[in-house]
Amino acid sequence: MAGGDAIVNKLSTAPETVAISPDALRSAIANGLxxxxxxxxxxxLERARTPAFDAEPHDDEKFRFISGFSDIFVTIGLGLFLGALGYFSSDMIGNTGMFAVIAVTSWLLAEYFTRRQRMALPSIxxxxxxxxxxFSTVAEAFNPNLNFGMGLGNHGGFPIVVAGLATAAATALHYRRFRVPVTIAAGVAALVASAVxxxxxxxxxxxxxAAKPLLLACGLAVFTLAMRFDLSDPQRLTRRTDIAFWLHMLAAPLIVHPLISGLVGEGGSDVVSAWSILAIFVGLALVALVVDRRAILVSGLSYAGFAFGALVVKAGLSDSVVPLTMxxxxxxxxLLSAGWHALRRTLLSLLPGALARRLPAHT
Incomplete structure (x- = not known):
């Protein structure tokens, strides 16, 4: 105890108190400390000791996106540099060479900004x-005239398959080197492209x-993978929660678009279709609340707006459709933001106890 008291006294007399950052806690968990x-x-303990005015708002979906304005500054510089590099490379060696140069340059820049500086936004x-x-390098190499629209046909499908598999392999190497959480979602997106x-x-x-059912199946598979990461880290303290966040961001449009776009394309302006879209949106909101991931809900907002706008028009208020919808x-x-935690507590209380205990429960 004497040694511990000495450490406490030393910390208490230090000129500046150093707070333990979330990244430091994650590293401590990863290293078994x-x-x-x-x-x-x-x-x-830190939340209890911090004055309410100084404390950060509680957010179970917190992830490292930006650590300071320097992240924004560097990202702007990267955009300008890579954009200009692409322009000059395209003139000299064509589109395929341009994409290859950008891929190699991005990796080399990551060696500094990701591996050494550990800057979040530039790394993403x-x-x-x-x-x-x-992806573009491989696809262009197999078919320079490739159309990335839905009408790929026999000639366009093969380059997409090869490009997707190559990108998945390339992102796996990138993750092994740099450990950027969004990399897993990028690799999975490439595999989805290969499936299409x-x-x-x-x-x-x-x-x-068949494309919409396939995308829906892929979205459900990605959602399942995201939940595996989420359930393995219910306290959301490790890198797994960041990986799950990006997987949810990928899964949400893959699920929402096939479910709702069919109703929109098949006369979504009628009342029945509009109410159907809103019912789907409510279902997505319940899922989002249960798993505590707002990305699912955000993806359905545009469709919910379309459906509500259709109902406003049917009610004879077409002149006010845009402001009313907004x-x-x-x-x-x-309202969801204000009542999120209370709604989650209610929904979690209705679930089996074994499942509810594995879900994020910081409500």
Missing amino acids: VSSEQAEGLRE ALLLVYAGAV GVLFMVLPDFAEQ LVLGALVL
Whole structure:
């Protein structure tokens, strides 16, 4: 105890108190210095000691996106540099060479800004540029005139399959080197593109009709993968929660678009379709509340606005459709935000105890 008291006295007389950052806690968990329960206890202790005015708002979906204005500053510089590099490379070596140069340059820049500086936003931007450049390099190499629309046919499906598989492999190497959480979602997105490419290769005449069910199946698979990461870290203290966040961001549009776009394309302006869309939106809201992931809900907002707008028109208020729709959607988002934790507590109380205990429960 004497040694512990000496340490406490030394810290108390230090000129500046150094707070333990969330990243430091995650590293401590990863290295076995503390358990997830101990880390959560430290967080609760810090929240109890911090004055209410100075405390950060509680958010179970917190993830590292930006650490300071320098992240924004560097990201702007990366955009300008890579954009100019792409312009000059395209003139000299063509589109395929341009994408290859951007992919290699993005990796080299990540060696400094990601591996050494550990800057969050530039790391995300560089990974997305790298994945997109690898995909485009391979696709363009197989078919320079490739149309990335839905009418790929036999000729266009194969480059998409190969490009998707190559991008998945490239992102796996990138993750092994840099450990950027969004990389997993980028690799999974590439695999989804490959699955769509296979569909257009095998069933070109039926592909456009089957694309939506396939995307829905892929979205559910991605959602399941995201939940595996979420359930493995219910306290949301490790890198797994960031990986799950990006997977949910990918899964949400893959699920929402196939479910709702069919109603929109098949006369979504009629009352029945509009109410159906709103019912789907309510179902998505319940899922989002249970798993505590707002990305699912955000993806359905545009469709909910379309459906409510259709109901406003049917009610004879077509002149006010836009402001009324914006007013209702804004009020809905604000109400959900204010009552999120109370609604979650109610829904979790209705679930089996074994499942509810594995879900995020910081409400």
